[in-house]
Amino acid sequence: MNKFRNLIRSLRLINTINKFWIVVSIILRLINGLIPLASLWVIQEIVNGAHQLISNELLSFKPLLILLLIQFSLSLVKSIIQHIKHFFNKYMELKLNYILTEKIMNKVKDISYHNFEIPSFYNHQFRIQNNYGHKFLRPIQSSLDALEIIVSVLSYTFYLFYVHWILVVIGIVAFLPTFLVQSKYGASRFNLMKYQIKVFRETNYINSLFSNKQSLKEIRVFGLAEYLIDRWKKLINTNNNEILSLLKREKKAQTGLDTITSILYGIASIVIIYLLKNNKLNIGSLVSTIQALQNLQSSINQVSTFMASIRESNYYISDYFEFIDFKEENKVNKLKSPKNMSPFPIQITNLTYQYPFSSSPSIKNLNLHIKENEKIAIVGENGSGKSTLIKNILGLYPSTNGEIYFGSYNIKNLREEDLRKHVTVIFQDYVKYQFNVKENIGFGCIEKEDNMEYIKYAAKESGASTFVEKLPNSYNTHLGKLFSGGIDLSGGQWQRIAIARAIIKDSPIIILDEPTASLDPSTEQYIFKKFHEISENKTVLFTSHRMASVKIADRIIVMKNGSIIEEGNHKYLMELNGEYARMYQKQANWYQDEASMEGANA
Numbered sequence: 001m002n003k004f005r006n007l008i009r010s011l012r013l014i015n016t017i018n019k020f021w022i023v024v025s026i027i028l029r030l031i032n033g034l035i036p037l038a039s040l041w042v043i044q045e046i047v048n049g050a051h052q053l054i055s056n057e058l059l060s061f062k063p064l065l066i067l068l069l070i071q072f073s074l075s076l077v078k079s080i081i082q083h084i085k086h087f088f089n090k091y092m093e094l095k096l097n098y099i100l101t102e103k104i105m106n107k108v109k110d111i112s113y114h115n116f117e118i119p120s121f122y123n124h125q126f127r128i129q130n131n132y133g134h135k136f137l138r139p140i141q142s143s144l145d146a147l148e149i150i151v152s153v154l155s156y157t158f159y160l161f162y163v164h165w166i167l168v169v170i171g172i173v174a175f176l177p178t179f180l181v182q183s184k185y186g187a188s189r190f191n192l193m194k195y196q197i198k199v200f201r202e203t204n205y206i207n208s209l210f211s212n213k214q215s216l217k218e219i220r221v222f223g224l225a226e227y228l229i230d231r232w233k234k235l236i237n238t239n240n241n242e243i244l245s246l247l248k249r250e251k252k253a254q255t256g257l258d259t260i261t262s263i264l265y266g267i268a269s270i271v272i273i274y275l276l277k278n279n280k281l282n283i284g285s286l287v288s289t290i291q292a293l294q295n296l297q298s299s300i301n302q303v304s305t306f307m308a309s310i311r312e313s314n315y316y317i318s319d320y321f322e323f324i325d326f327k328e329e330n331k332v333n334k335l336k337s338p339k340n341m342s343p344f345p346i347q348i349t350n351l352t353y354q355y356p357f358s359s360s361p362s363i364k365n366l367n368l369h370i371k372e373n374e375k376i377a378i379v380g381e382n383g384s385g386k387s388t389l390i391k392n393i394l395g396l397y398p399s400t401n402g403e404i405y406f407g408s409y410n411i412k413n414l415r416e417e418d419l420r421k422h423v424t425v426i427f428q429d430y431v432k433y434q435f436n437v438k439e440n441i442g443f444g445c446i447e448k449e450d451n452m453e454y455i456k457y458a459a460k461e462s463g464a465s466t467f468v469e470k471l472p473n474s475y476n477t478h479l480g481k482l483f484s485g486g487i488d489l490s491g492g493q494w495q496r497i498a499i500a501r502a503i504i505k506d507s508p509i510i511i512l513d514e515p516t517a518s519l520d521p522s523t524e525q526y527i528f529k530k531f532h533e534i535s536e537n538k539t540v541l542f543t544s545h546r547m548a549s550v551k552i553a554d555r556i557i558v559m560k561n562g563s564i565i566e567e568g569n570h571k572y573l574m575e576l577n578g579e580y581a582r583m584y585q586k587q588a589n590w591y592q593d594e595a596s597m598e599g600a601n602a
């Protein structure tokens with residue numbers, strides 16, 4: 001029973017969408033299942049009637065006409081039921097797609113962000129995310145189909161038993177092997193799909209590179225198309241060959257079984273001839289018996305397919321619920337939202353963080369104390385750990401060791417929404433939402449999404465208003481080229497929009513993880529100065545590779561290999577003549593060289 005626990009859960013879910021669907025479906029299937037028996041009887045009478053009419057034993061053709069009309073009406077009823085069935089199946093499938101996808105999005109919303117560092121987690125999400133509705137409906141549909149066919153099988157059996165019991169035995173013996181083969185290959189198909197998902201994701205990824213403006217640009221310029229297409233071909237071919245090889249084995253087994261079934265039906269034919277010879281069958285019964293036997297054969301095949309498909313769907317459904325039920329290890333019980341919480345000071349003690357599957361920590365035993373209203377710049381070479389530190393402060397990654405406190409609260413115990421209230425952030429890889437300008441800025445603080453006063457203020461402060469007001473529909477202009485009618489912006493313009501998104505939130509802590517890389521140096525300095533102005537009473541933490549921009553910070557933190565190696569203000573660090581001074585001097589020399597070269601060329 002435990003094996004089918006998830007099937008029962010799926011039934012309950014289906015029942016919440018429409019209580020009557022299952023009941024109505026059962027009634028329709030029962031009617032559909034009985035039609036073949038009625039049809040057999042009518043055909044038997046039609047053939048007998050026609051035989052009598054031809055041999056002039058029947059004086060009026062009226063009874064024959066009525067029988068024919070009944071036969072056509074039975075077909076009409078069957079086809080009407082079919083249409084109703086299709087309509088409601090589609091209705092249920094769409095509703096289920098909606099509910100199942102919404103559940104996945106809600107699960108992903110609540111799950112710790114660091115799970116997205118684990119490829120198998122991605123694979124699992126990818127496996128279940130697309131239009132899963134039909135997979136949920138399949139067991140119930142297959143059960144209903146099986147029910148309909150079982151009713152038909154019973155009617156055929158009943159009819160055949162009335163002709164001769166041996167015909168029933170043959171029908172049942174033919175059933176078992178087919179069912180066993182279908183079940184075995186249903187499980188193999190699921191396991192193959194599970195195994196192939198990694199490659200499938202890669203092929204999808206390559207495909208997506210060809211449908212994305214940014215990547216297409218590089219593919220063209222670097223001439224990568226052929227290489228990528230070749231790589232895609234190899235992966236697809238490997239997957240396809242595996243699918244085909246499994247299918248080949250399945251079809252071989254099925255062909256063997258079909259042969260056995262045909263032999264069994266050959267024996268049935270001998271029985272029929274024997275009965276005919278001994279006058280135990282009239283012409284009408286002969287036609288109906290042959291039809292009953294043929295239908296029994298195909299019905300039995302269908303029942304076994306449906307039953308195997310229920311088992312196969314159970315794997316998919318269990319896979320879905322496994323994702324939805326996924327419980328995180330060491331998940332801490334979060335505190336109730338604290339009232340009047342002050343996030344200051346921010347105290348980081350002995351913080352160590354190692355990415356999943358990494359061989360060494362990216363943050364090592366780091367200590368940092370951030371006071372209210374402090375403006376702190378974090379510098380360091382690529383890979384020194386700046387972004388990782390910021391993601392730890394934002395609670396996106398759970399520390400491997402050490403603690404981070406916001407005021408008197410350990411962030412491990414804080415709910416995401418309680419932490420979020422105090423912080424606004426712009427990442428270096430901020431999102432370019434393919435929505436309108438208003439939404440792109442308003443997303444910084446969803447409560448102000450419709451408040452044009454705030455949106456315009458944020459756009460003005462970030463310097464975005466000058467170009468936004470010139471756009472065809474100003475703040476209602478759709479951004480990006482993904483959908484029709486959208487307008488794309490330059491890298492720097494997108495960044496200003498992202499900066500406006502941070503300004504609108506008005507939170508006490510602002511974190512800027514190098515969001516100004518696309519801006520020219522003077523604009524970057526302007527933006528940082530702007531942040532300084534608007535954040536007089538705020539705490540700002542920013543990272544930048546432009547040393548001239550970080551000079552204005554109250555304190556500069558220099559990181560190397562995941563640790564803080566120097567800290568102090570610009571003057572102090574220059575006098576220290578260490579890593580910071582070296583980095584600063586290197587950039588200053590570079591700018592001087594550039595300027596003198598420009599002077600020489602002029």
Ligand SMILES: Nc1ncnc2c1ncn2[C@@H]1O[C@H](COP(=O)(O)OP(=O)(O)OP(=O)(O)O)[C@@H](O)[C@H]1O
Nearest residue numbers: 117355358362380381382383384385386387388389
């Ligand atoms: N998702 C990840 N999984 C594993 N290792 C990672 C991941 N992201 C970063 N790292 C590693 O962690 C270290 C610190 O990376 P981080 O991105 O924090 O550096 P950074 O100082 O922000 O660099 P940059 O200046 O280039 O943005 C690097 O060695 C990097 O390779």
